[in-house]
Each structure stands twice: as C-alpha cells, then as structure tokens.
Amino acid sequence: MQDALLEAIRVWPAGPPRDPKGWLVTVAWNRFLDATRAEAARRRREDLVDAQPAPGPAATADDTLQLYFLCAHPSLTPASAVALTLRAVGGLTTRQIAQAYLVPEATMAQRISRAKKTVAGVRLDQPGDVATVLRVLYLVFNEGYSGDVDLAAEAIRLTRQLAAAYDHPEVAGLLALMLLHHARRAARTAPDGALIPLAEQDRTRWDTALIAEGVQILQTALSRDRLGEFQAQAAIAALHADAPTAAETDWIQIVEWYDELAALTDSPVVRLNRAVAVGEADGPHAGLAALAALDPSLPRYTAVSAYLRERTGDLTAAARLYAEAAYQATNAAERDHLLRQAARLNTDGHT
Template structure:
C-alpha cells in the first residue's frame, strides 16, 4: 500500500467532489471512507487508475450519505452520469481546496489543521501528535473548521497569499510525532507551485528548501541547538540548496519582488558562504531593507539589526536595535549577542538570562542559559 500516493491524491479527489457539488465537510468525510476502503481492497487488488478508483468510491460514499440524510428531498445521482472534468479542472479543483482550507474565516491554527487533514491527507491522530495535543482536541478543532467552511462557495479567485501563510506556519512547526511537518510543507508547496505561476509561491518554496537544507547541522546528538555561525556546513544538503537557488532565481527574474522572495534571498546568501566569516552581510542588510519596505515587520527589523551589527559593527547594530520595542520576541537575545560583541559581557550575560526565561522552546532556553553561564564564568575567572 503506497501511503504517499494516497496522500498525494487526497486533495485532488476532494476537489473533484466539491466541483461536482458536494460541500467540503461531506466531501472530506467521503474521502476518508474511500481511504479506508482502499486500505482494505488495494493490497490484494490494486486498481489500474488509483485516482479514478478513489473518485468513484468517494462519490458513491457521498451519494449514499446524502440519500440517507436527506429522505425529505429525494436525490438521484449516478456516479456514471457525472461529467468528466474539463482539461485543467483537476488542478483548479485542488487549488480551490487549498483556498478553502486557508479561508479567512478560520483561525491560523484551524487553517493549518484543516490543510494537513484535507490537503495533506494526514490522519487526525498524526496531526494531534505533531502538535502535541490529545487526538480528541484535534478532532474537535478540525470539526469546527469544517463546519465553518461548509457553506463556502467560491465565486472569485482565492487568496494565494493566505494559502502561503498557512503553509509557512506548517513549515515552521518543524518535526514532532511521526510526521515531519517541514517536509510535508515542502511537499504541499511544491504542489501549489505546480498548479500556479505565482512568483511568491516559488519564493516560499525556495525559502523552505534553503532552510531545510541546513537542518542536519542545526542540532547536536543531544538535541542542543547549534547557531548558524557554528554549524558544520559540510552537513548542509547542497543539492537542496542548488534547487532552492534555482527556484529563487527564476522567481526574481520576473521582477515582482515579494516577502518570501526577499527572505529566500537572505537564506541563499547564508547558504552561499563557505564559512561564517565569508557571509556577505552588506548584501544581507540590503535585502532586509527590502523586506522591511515590503512588510514593515518588527521581526524583520530585529533581524536586520543583527545583520547591521555584522556588517557595520556591534555599535551600529545596537543603534538599530534601540529603535525597536524591547517587548519583541528574541529582543533580549539579539541585544545580548550585540553587547557581547561590543565587549560588555556583564550586560550580555544578564540579557541572555532574561532571554532564556522568555524562550519559546526547551532547546532555545537551554542554549541561552548556557550562553549566560559561559559569560558569568568568564567574568568570575577574570575578576571584577
């Protein structure tokens, strides 16, 4: 049984059902029933046309459920009587499903869960494990999301930017449970890229590839974080980097710069450096200027302060940092790093300790705590 194939076919099949008139919740339920049937039948009798088989079975399941639930209004729908999709309709149906799962009426958490279930083909249990919540909690979240979009009908193009935001959220969840969400996000983004000719879709795919290529070097065997400057770059996936750069270059050539393309350009400059010392920080600052112009994001401004500190010295970085709100996530960590580079280990140690208390993960907390302890130990050895 090829589970990868089943997951890849899931959004296309649901899209066909929605295109034929099923509402989203009913189409998704019918698809799940068809997957159960496939797990029972396929090992001994695999179909020649897996997608066609799933469409036929899922539609039959939908019709059976509709007949059972709507005895007041008799419906006669025959699977054989359904029109075949017009050329290109399969891709359009699948893309529409992405738009539906990323509908603005959904919270980000619900949109991510629904995307993983309906488009990614993951089970509720797998999604719950990935988010470290009880399966019942995730089932309720998905059910609420399905009810929210049950009556939505598209009479205008969906918002690609919203879809990309959802996929970016999936990617940033990384890995937990038995599902690698970063790899899943790359797979889904590739799918969207194959259905659209949108430069920001390509920009997001490039960004994911370039970040994911560095993953083997990001943590030690004990799970502790390795900062970018200390990573063993021989562990980076050079083929994935090359693909990311190629995808990015093709997007940039269209001369319609967007947020994800700018972020990917920054990631490409990091990937291009053979050593941390060879990083082109001046050009990275220029790309952060573009990113700030495009988004006005405080997080982009915070990261720009780090880049300015590398390009023009820690005092310049601290000056850029002084313009930002100290309540920003990671503000203390950035300030600590710049103060240490500026020769003020006492202030840096205090800021590292404060950053550790605000860390969003155990690995990040432990790293920042070690940084504070290292500077405090040096101060004790050197004396006041």
C-alpha cells in the same frame, strides 16, 4: 503542571494573576485536556484504520492542498483563514499559531472560534486565494523547522505541488526559501539535540543539492522583476548558503535585502533580524542602535540584545540578558542553548 509552570514563567512577569494557584490549576487542566483529546482522536483514527478491509489496487490521490484552499474560504478574512487552516489541516495547536502571530493564546482561540462559526453551514466549494495558502504553508514550514512539530518536509511537498500548478514568482520564492533553509537542517542540532548557531554549523553537512535547486528557483523568480516578501527572504537565505564560512558572509548585501523586506512587510520580526545583520555589517553598537527602535516585548528581542552586548564586550550584561531570554524561550532546545550561553559568560567572567 510542568507546562503550566513554563507558561507562568513566560506570562507572569508582564502581569501576574490575582489567584496564582487557580491560574496554574486552570492552565494545567487545559493542557491535560488538550493532550487527552489529541490522544483519544489518534486512537479513534487508528481504530478506524484497523477496522477497514485491506485496500485493493487504486489510484493514489492526495487532496491535502485542496483542503488548504477550501479552508481559505472567501467568506473569511485572510488572517482568520490562515488561523483556521493551520488548526484544522496543518495540525498546529492554538498556542503555536498564537506564537506565530505574536498574539495571546486566548486572542487566537477567539479568532479560530469566530472563523469556525463563519463557515458553519457554508458549502466549502469556493477555494480561497493563493496568497492565503502561501501564508499557511510558510507558517507550517516555520513550525516544523523549529523542531516543535515535524512539518517542514510536508510543507515543502505541498509547496512543490503548488509551484507546479501556479506559475507565480512568490510561489517559487516560497519554495526556494524552504529548500534553502531545509538544506541546513542536519547541521542545526548536535547529537544531544542542542541548537548549533548558524556561525558554528558544520557547513559540510549542508545539502548542496537542495541549495543549488533553491538558488536556481530563486534566480528564475527574481528575473521576472515582481519582488515579494518570500523572494526577499529567500535571497537572504541564499546569501547565507553561498558563504563558504561564517566570516565570509556578505552582511552588507544581507542588510540591503532586509531593507527591501522591511519595505514590503513592515514586520517587527524582520526589523529585529535586520538589527542582527546591521550588528554584523557595521558593528555591534550599530546593531544595538537599530534594536533600540523596536519593542522589547518582541520574541527573541532579549536574545538578540544579549548577543550584541556580548559583541561589545559587556559580558556581565550579556550573561544576564541570555538568562532572561532563556525564561522567555518557547521551546526546550532554545531555552537550553540560551542558558548555556549565560553559563559560558558567567564562567568566563570569573576566570
């Protein structure tokens, strides 16, 4: 029921149901079924393992990456292949995949169902293309990095395997991006689990070995002059990692890389992040002007607006927006962080 109430907070403002009680009961029941099925599947797997005889000496084999390729079957569209692989092999829930694609959960459920029907009865002996597998690994890493599911290390392991097998600058770019982000992971949360923004992180806790490896891989990839979105994202991450302090971040160059990334992807999420960078490079009013061109329904749009409003000195509006963004947050750590920001500004405004 708690999950149902959180989902209601997220979706009802856009369109409340005609039968709120029925809606809550249905969503709560579906969440209960998901949890029950997952627990039953886990117990079955454990029972099967317990029933197996002790293994003898054998060569270690890992076919996980091959499964990613097989799920990216040529008979599927790239979007359907990614969704199916994330669900069947990556272990993400339908809701997590829907959030990654900025679509309703019901829409993603239908997409996955159609993908399953498409490959039903088809021999999965034709591997898909590398670009689809890269997209899957990227989304799996992002979900792990968010803290909801600890998949980041597994995504890095598989991307290392892919980089060893495929000499392509975008494969290298994705690996560099993962390493550079993962290098900061220890500093992203406080002991109580609270999120620590990038500007406030203790940079002595960043993994300098991972940063050095990521930068070297990225430089080699960029030297081949075949720029792709993962290389551009990695370049942005490298500029953050290279700054000794938050104040020394080269925001002007970061904006330039966001321009390159936006030209490659035309992604609204990229443009949202670019608005933050513009706010740092040219001032919060410039950031708000860049933000005004985007759809307010974008995830984290309200949080970005709150941050930029605070930078302009409009603390009342910023506190209201932080509180609004907290109700839109998709995980507890982010929600708590935004609520703390709202409380901080409300307290400051009365002192």
